[in-house]
Amino acid sequence: MREIKKILIANRGEIACRIMWTCKEMGIRTVAVHSEADRDALHVKFADEAICIGPASSAESYLNIPAIISAAEITNVDAIHPGYGFLAESSTFATICEECNIKFIGPKPEIIKMMGDKVEARRTMQAAGVPILPGSPDPIADAEEAKKIAKEIGFPLIIKAAAGGGGRGMRIVREEKDLESQLETAQAEALAAFKDGSVYIERYIERPRHIEIQVLADEYGDCIHLGERECTIQRRHQKLLEEAPSPVLTAEQREQMGSVAVKACEEIGYSSAGTFEFLLDEDGSFYFMEMNTRIQVEHPVTEMVTLADIVYNQIRIARGETLSYKQEDVHIVGHSIECRINAEDPEKFTPSPGKITAFNIPGGPGVRVDTAVYPDYVVPPYYDSMIAKLIVQARTREGAIRRMRRALEMMVIEGIKTTIPLHQKIMENEKFQKGDFSTKFMEEFMEAENKKEKAEKASQ
Numbered sequence: 266m267r268e269i270k271k272i273l274i275a276n277r278g279e280i281a282c283r284i285m286w287t288c289k290e291m292g293i294r295t296v297a298v299h300s301e302a303d304r305d306a307l308h309v310k311f312a313d314e315a316i317c318i319g320p321a322s323s324a325e326s327y328l329n330i331p332a333i334i335s336a337a338e339i340t341n342v343d344a345i346h347p348g349y350g351f352l353a354e355s356s357t358f359a360t361i362c363e364e365c366n367i368k369f370i371g372p373k374p375e376i377i378k379m380m381g382d383k384v385e386a387r388r389t390m391q392a393a394g395v396p397i398l399p400g401s402p403d404p405i406a407d408a409e410e411a412k413k414i415a416k417e418i419g420f421p422l423i424i425k426a427a428a429g430g431g432g433r434g435m436r437i438v439r440e441e442k443d444l445e446s447q448l449e450t451a452q453a454e455a456l457a458a459f460k461d462g463s464v465y466i467e468r469y470i471e472r473p474r475h476i477e478i479q480v481l482a483d484e485y486g487d488c489i490h491l492g493e494r495e496c497t498i499q500r501r502h503q504k505l506l507e508e509a510p511s512p513v514l515t516a517e518q519r520e521q522m523g524s525v526a527v528k529a530c531e532e533i534g535y536s537s538a539g540t541f542e543f544l545l546d547e548d549g550s551f552y553f554m555e556m557n558t559r560i561q562v563e564h565p566v567t568e569m570v571t572l573a574d575i576v577y578n579q580i581r582i583a584r585g586e587t588l589s590y591k592q593e594d595v596h597i598v599g600h601s602i603e604c605r606i607n608a609e610d611p612e613k614f615t616p617s618p619g620k621i622t623a624f625n626i627p628g629g630p631g632v633r634v635d636t637a638v639y640p641d642y643v644v645p646p647y648y649d650s651m652i653a654k655l656i657v658q659a660r661t662r663e664g665a666i667r668r669m670r671r672a673l674e675m676m677v678i679e680g681i682k683t684t685i686p687l688h689q690k691i692m693e694n695e696k697f698q699k700g701d702f703s704t705k706f707m708e709e710f711m712e713a714e715n716k717k718e719k720a721e722k723a724s725q
């Protein structure tokens with residue numbers, strides 16, 4: 266057992282607040298760190314102590330390891346919670362924390378490092394019995410090797426960056442004649458973006474769904490899963506909304522995906538909360554994509570349908586405790602949907618920072634809002650544009666959609682543009698309501714919306 270009396274939260278925005286709420290419930294003191302641009306941020310106001318760690322730019326503040334470690338030393342914290350983004354998946358940061366005798370709330374640095382290398386993650390998962398797509402076992406050396414693998418797996422195929430993830434630096438190749446040039450482009454892009462030109466090849470699935478399994482594992486090899494999240498609806502590899510459970514997964518598929526993930530965690534010695542991302546094919550087969558070793562933006566939908574507090578479990582595991590419940594104790598109840606509210610122009614998807622002149626948070630049964638903004642707050646232009654998460658829960662998916670529609674109506678944010686109107690339109694979409702969608706949903710949706718608009722203009 267490790268005593269954790271005080272935690273430094275190395276993050277900002279809604280997730281810093283979210284982590285703080287659980288710390289308060291656990292009687293753990295909190296230290297906020299913030300940039301010069303975040304002096305008026307909510308996470309600063311609610312923390313027991315706050316330290317400025319640098320100027321507005323993330324590179325000099327929320328990514329500044331020496332400044333964060335110094336803040337942790339000065340305030341004498343027992344642990345650091347990294348949240349998501351920033352340093353959450355930096356094995357270097359996790360190692361430095363460990364060397365400074367500060368508990369990093371997350372898995373071991375070696376595991377973070379391994380999952381950061383998508384080729385190694387694929388190999389490890391295959392060895393642990395997780396289904397992967399046919400593809401290259403190692404980074405592609407040259408065009409000859411790429412051609413050889415393409416012969417084995419066929420077209421279309423996808424080239425992905427080993428150091429990538431989240432969709433950056435991917436190329437789809439549909440014909441042999443484009444393979445060599447696309448390989449070169451992919452390698453050059455990977456080198457420019459990640460300082461590592463390694464790429465690998467997989468069979469391409471045309472209309473997949475993105476389904477992920479939440480796991481919790483203690484430091485003694487015990488692991489459970491909390492079911493899945495449906496994360497298919499994305500735009501430019503940014504998730505827009507998530508739900509739990511998936512409208513298409515059967516109990517059998519859930520059990521299969523969950524037990525595969527749990528077994529893999531036990532095999533590799535995973536600890537803390539984690540997420541297995543899977544691609545679900547139209548024929549019902551699923552394949553490992555990536556593993557996230559952090560708390561995720563969309564964790565609330567899992568919390569809603571399982572009644573688990575994932576941050577609470579992360580802290581318990583970090584204290585060296587065993588899991589507080591067994592797989593048999595996990596029950597999925599009802600349906601939850603989360604809409605990400607971004608400070609963005611919903612048509613152009615460009616950032617819309619500025620002062621929030623009017624603000625109302627919806628309430629009532631089955632509604633949760635995770636946010637760090639408040640009336641008269643000025644949304645700074647330097648960071649991620651997500652300013653709130655609106656989460657609802659109801660007995661059924663239909664009920665959750667109805668609840669989300671009224672909650673979106675009652676969610677008022679004035680002074681800046683937000684994605685609220687976009688979410689209203691998605692909730693009204695027939696394909697969405699039927700649960701009939703793939704990763705191409707947003708492209709098809711935007712096209713249909715544009716057509717509607719043109720028709721309306723023409724009839725005027």
Ligand code: MV4
Binds near residue numbers: 398431433469473704
């Ligand atoms: C794929 C794929 C189809 N086949 N891999 C996008 C994010 C990154 N994690 C991997 N991604 C994809 N990988 C194979 N072999 C399709 C995507 C993909 C996607 C996946 C999930 C959600 C939205 C997506 C949008 C476009 C492409």
